[in-house]
Amino acid sequence: MKPDLREALKTRILTGDGAMGTYLYQMGFPVGVSYEEFNLLRPNVIEDLHRRYYEAGARIIETNTFSANYESLSRYGLDTDVEAINRAGVEIARSAVGSDAYVVGAIGSIRAGKRKNIRSNQLTQSFHQQIDALLSAGADGLLLETFYDLEEVLLALRLIRKVSNIPVICQFAVEKEAVTQDGHTLAVAFETLRLEGADVVGFNCRSGPNGIMRAIDSIHAEVKLPLSVFPNAGIPDYVDGKYMYTASPEYFAESARKFADRGARIIGGCCGTTPEHIAAIAAALDGYQPQPVAIDLQPPDEKQRPVITITAPSTQEVTPADTKQEPSIVDLVKQRHTVIVELDPPRDLDIRKFMDGAKALKAIKADAVTLADNSLAVTRMSNLALASLIQQQVGIKPLVHIACRDRNLVGTQSHLMGLDALDIDHVLAVTGDPARFGDLPDSSSVYDLTSFEMIRMIKQLNEGVSFSGKPLKQKAKFITGAAFNPNVKYLDKAVTRLERKIASGADYIMTQPVYDKELIIRMAEAVKHLSIPVFIGIMPLASGRNAEYLHNEVPGIQLSDEVRQRMAGLEGEAGRAEGVRIAEELLDTAMQHFNGIYLITPFMFYEMTVQLTDYVWRKTGI
Incomplete structure (x- = not known):
């Protein structure tokens, strides 16, 4: 029986898998559909992709459930299939890989860096439904990925910790600024997540290896948890009607060692990566002995855990535009x-x-x-x-x-x-x-x-x-x-x-x-x-x-x-x-x-x- 993921990370570096959505796109499946629905409609396709990543060397396998929440699925008329899609995601991944792989339930951001005004009660309901389905299906861990602000990922993490002590990985998508979109430095964000019960923190999407490397180097503080990194395969180009990613597997192999030197304990790929990229990462890390890093895998004592209320700070003063004197039609129609x-x-x-x-x-x-x-x-x-x-x-x-x-x-x-x-x-x-x-x-x-x-x-x-x-x-x-x-x-x-x-x-x-x-x-x-x-x-x-x-x-x-x-x-x-x-x-x-x-x-x-x-x-x- 494989050890708990937290125990494994004390002594090992685990190779993560690569992209799901962009890989399906490269295989010819159209955009504008729910790839998560493939768990029900094309389970053999999803199982084959998981198997390819496993055979390439991945031992962290993400379920095909990134957008399998109520808010996202309802856009495709699939709001009643949330539980079925998530449970199938775990079952398909489990059947595709060996017993030495960790199947982690993927949960993506609902706000996705743009929908700031989705109310907290909507987020809570959507996350709760997806979390329950992934836990009941027997995932080895949960991966909260591509989050842009601390407030949202904290909400999801707290929901998980109310019902389970399962290993949880929390990943941000950041640009060149070393802050979350709600204005928190990465050092503060990571420490806050640790105190709230996260087991691994890190980055995925939005940037290639260079951008994530720069984000790690910008922290300038002790990160007391293992790091996970899942970079994109560079910046996509649009060639002959198709999106193409240019970062090679060889480049990912070189980057994998650099990430490991910086304390990364899970290294995989995001958009544009393929089994070839993952095979290169696995080969580069074969025999690598991780150096000791400042890792605290013990959950904080409840008496020491602070009560953290997240409010999005303003990074600069926002001034109102000049008010026009002419009344609006809403003002007029109230009068005449x-x-x-x-x-x-x-x-x-x-x-x-x-x-x-x-x-x-x-x-x-x-x-x-x-x-x-x-x-x-x-x-x-x-x-x-x-x-x-x-x-x-x-x-x-x-x-x-x-x-x-x-x-x-x-x-x-x-x-x-x-x-x-x-x-x-x-x-x-x-x-x-x-x-x-x-x-x-x-x-x-x-x-x-x-x-x-x-x-x-x-x-x-x-x-x-x-x-x-x-x-x-x-x-x-x-x-x-x-x-x-x-x-x-x-x-x-x-x-x-x-x-x-x-x-x-x-x-x-x-x-x-x-x-x-x-x-x-x-x-x-x-x-x-x-x-x-x-x-x-x-x-x-x-x-x-x-x-x-x-x-x-x-x-x-x-x-x-x-x-x-x-x-x-x-x-x-x-x-x-x-x-x-x-x-x-x-x-x-x-x-x-x-x-x-x-x-x-x-x-x-x-x-x-x-x-x-x-x-x-x-x-x-x-």
């Missing part, structure tokens, strides 16, 4: 009826009609012009550029939609920072229609964020904190909206989903267009308890064909039978005139229940929404 009008950016390079529409809406005193973000996944001019133009040249407030579909986390934060620099502070977070149904079906749908997460991340910028958790020197000032579709079978369920968006930080709501007076009344009753204003969507119909297209083909829009009958066969000016009349009747009902009016311009017929804006003012006496 408020009209925002949507103008779609053009699909070509001619912006004259768009600008004419913005000028006409400014003249009729619309409160804001809202610009969709490539709606229906059809390519249009940048709404950021047009928003800046109408703000500067027309003098009307822009409200910019931001779709989760088109930008990854880097692009989304960059886009928002640009909006802030241009003093465009009203935004609407939307999921976005899938790209494959638009005019460029071969393009990718990104969806790094859900609309809920995007709202939370935008509000985080308002706190002066970037997606990665770093300070931004000043606070953004975004007024953030959320979308709501009332055209559903179960309105109460839709409202429950809406309440989650409000809990995420939404400041106001904009609805899909409604064509039924009774639905307007029912919706008013259903949302009257909400703490934020609702702008009800009204889109005048342009023709009978337009009515049938919207009703039958566009998701989230339903027309009543009465409206479809009234529009049947109407085209051109006659169709638009009837469409305006129907919209005015809907407005009569909407204005009785909602101060917020959201008019949507069809086909750039801005004369129609100008007429409807004027109708609102005449009816309300504004």
Whole structure:
């Protein structure tokens, strides 16, 4: 029987395994799927990878469970499979390797260095569920890896220590700065983890061997626990449509000895590494006699263990941005009826009609012009550029939609920072229609964020904190909206989903267009308890064909039978005139229940929404 992992590390250096996700990618499995689900769908593939690493010399084998938590799996509709995926992960790893290998349950960060605003109770529930599953499956240890801040890894470690004395390895992902993202030096972080019951501390991911070596050398303090290191295979390059890592197995062999000299007792690889890298590490360490290092493997006495409360210190003062004197639409709608009008950016390079529409809406005193973000996944001019133009040249407030579909986390934060620099502070977070149904079906749908997460991340910028958790020197000032579709079978369920968006930080709501007076009344009753204003969507119909297209083909829009009958066969000016009349009747009902009016311009017929804006003012006496 092999000794407890803690005992083994007193006299041995153990070779860890290498990458799972990037290795599967190199084998041809697509990105955008849950590799953890392979524990259930393709267990033979995962078992084969474990076996390859074991045969290469790895004796620390990580389960394929890095992202097998509720928060991550729910994005793939796998939230009910958390326990099954984690238990299978342990069983597959165990069956693939010999009895001399240690199977450690891999648990990754949920915040992942960017989702600072996931509440502690959500983290607790997700970690607790995964920890229980890995422990019940009989893992030899638990590996908390790729954590960016001390607060989160402490939360997971404390949960483990409440229920088990199993060996626990805690690893940070750090950049060149020798601090965690919540501002703690590595020396403080490691000592804190030791006092809370960690058995091994170290690093993985984010950096290659050189970066992790520099992080170790920067500590300048006695680390009283064994170190573990799992570096990436350098910085990836994108070549011929594939990600390639360039650090060779020979380079990893040279680095392994240097890590061992610095007190590392577990040495493996992370992203981009393969069984060849692990074989090189194992060969380099064969016969290596570890030098004594300052290791304290005895758990601290409970009476000596400090009560540690983690608060993220600010590394620099964050100043609020200048407050604009002009009231927000949220302020206005609390005082009076408020009209925002949507103008779609053009699909070509001619912006004259768009600008004419913005000028006409400014003249009729619309409160804001809202610009969709490539709606229906059809390519249009940048709404950021047009928003800046109408703000500067027309003098009307822009409200910019931001779709989760088109930008990854880097692009989304960059886009928002640009909006802030241009003093465009009203935004609407939307999921976005899938790209494959638009005019460029071969393009990718990104969806790094859900609309809920995007709202939370935008509000985080308002706190002066970037997606990665770093300070931004000043606070953004975004007024953030959320979308709501009332055209559903179960309105109460839709409202429950809406309440989650409000809990995420939404400041106001904009609805899909409604064509039924009774639905307007029912919706008013259903949302009257909400703490934020609702702008009800009204889109005048342009023709009978337009009515049938919207009703039958566009998701989230339903027309009543009465409206479809009234529009049947109407085209051109006659169709638009009837469409305006129907919209005015809907407005009569909407204005009785909602101060917020959201008019949507069809086909750039801005004369129609100008007429409807004027109708609102005449009816309300504004």
